[in-house]
Amino acid sequence: MTDEREPIRVGVLGARGRMGLEVCKAVDAAEDLELVAMVDQGDWLFNASDAGAQVLVDFTTPDVVMDNLHYAVDQGINVVVGTTGFTEQRLDRVRGWLSHKPGVGVLIAPNFGIGAVLMMQFAERAARFFESVEIVEQHHPRKLDAPSGTASHTARRIAEARAAAGCGPMPDATKESLAGARGAEIDGVRVHAVRASGLVAHQEVLFGTEGETLTIRHDSLDRVSFMPGVLLAVRSIMSRPGLTIGLDALLD
Numbered sequence: 645m646t647d648e649r650e651p652i653r654v655g656v657l658g659a660r661g662r663m664g665l666e667v668c669k670a671v672d673a674a675e676d677l678e679l680v681a682m683v684d685q686g687d688w689l690f691n692a693s694d695a696g697a698q699v700l701v702d703f704t705t706p707d708v709v710m711d712n713l714h715y716a717v718d719q720g721i722n723v724v725v726g727t728t729g730f731t732e733q734r735l736d737r738v739r740g741w742l743s744h745k746p747g748v749g750v751l752i753a754p755n756f757g758i759g760a761v762l763m764m765q766f767a768e769r770a771a772r773f774f775e776s777v778e779i780v781e782q783h784h785p786r787k788l789d790a791p792s793g794t795a796s797h798t799a800r801r802i803a804e805a806r807a808a809a810g811c812g813p814m815p816d817a818t819k820e821s822l823a824g825a826r827g828a829e830i831d832g833v834r835v836h837a838v839r840a841s842g843l844v845a846h847q848e849v850l851f852g853t854e855g856e857t858l859t860i861r862h863d864s865l866d867r868v869s870f871m872p873g874v875l876l877a878v879r880s881i882m883s884r885p886g887l888t889i890g891l892d893a894l895l896d
């Protein structure tokens with residue numbers, strides 16, 4: 645029996661970037677997907693709509709991603725977004741655009757690594773059992789933003805789980821003698837960002853309570869680690885209208 649389905653036509657935004665290049669390779673290698681547009685800085689975004697893209701994959705920068713998304717939704721094109729920088733206000737703007745285009749799907753994931761998705765789920769589950777928790781994220785030095793989207797998302801999920809369980813503030817008597825020594829704070833959770841050559845993308849979530857600690861660590865050693873998640877999102881997004889945050893719902 646032959647599969648008569650047409651391949652999904654995919655355009656990649658940020659196509660010459662570290663992630664974009666990898667996504668182009670992965671899409672090109674997938675028999676059920678067709679790479680119809682590769683757009684980077686200086687190219688016209690409407691190349692992607694002219695090429696009949698049904699799904700756009702965005703790995704660009706936080707300062708351009710909102711314009712790309714607005715254009716795509718306006719054109720009725722589904723979007724898979726890996727670019728960082730999404731605040732609640734930004735997500736509300738996306739929801740507003742989508743309310744005028746009910747058939748369009750947008751998936752925004754802070755991390756497409758399956759192991760990273762599980763790391764966030766495990767951290768959320770562990771959150772209520774420990775007095776203390778801090779996050780250490782480590783990335784390559786060409787990364788533009790800090791803290792990482794993954795660390796911010798993990799911190800928010802931990803904070804929500806702690807609040808739902810009625811956990812109080814974490815014990816911490818330290819007074820900083822140098823600003824920044826204790827990292828940044830997201831919803832009460834400390835986040836530390838390390839940048840060093842040789843790293844790709846890594847995160848540790850360190851929990852502590854009386855007499856024990858638990859460390860949950862994830863390492864992306866190569867950007868191929870993100871591709872199964874990206875391809876899963878591309879294949880799913882046309883049947884998921886509206887806004888989906890994270891890959892979790894696609895893995896259930």
Ligand SMILES: NC(=O)C1=CN([C@@H]2O[C@H](COP(=O)(O)OP(=O)(O)OC[C@H]3O[C@@H](n4cnc5c(N)ncnc54)[C@H](O)[C@@H]3O)[C@@H](O)[C@H]2O)C=CC1
Binds near residue numbers: 708725754755
């Ligand atoms: N969600 C996830 O799993 C992952 C997310 N990321 C995020 O993806 C983003 C990109 O990361 P990298 O590929 O490492 O960065 P990069 O700097 O290598 O690539 C970004 C690309 O976007 C291009 N670009 C800039 N403005 C553009 C525009 N208006 N239209 C089209 N292209 C444009 C740049 O020229 C560059 O080629 C970052 O926000 C990063 O944090 C990175 C890895 C995994």
Ligand SMILES: O=C(O)C1=N[C@H](C(=O)O)C[C@H](O)C1
Binds near residue numbers: 783793794
């Ligand atoms: O810029 C990167 O490299 C990565 N960005 C994402 C983030 O900020 O969380 C995902 C992953 O950590 C790699």
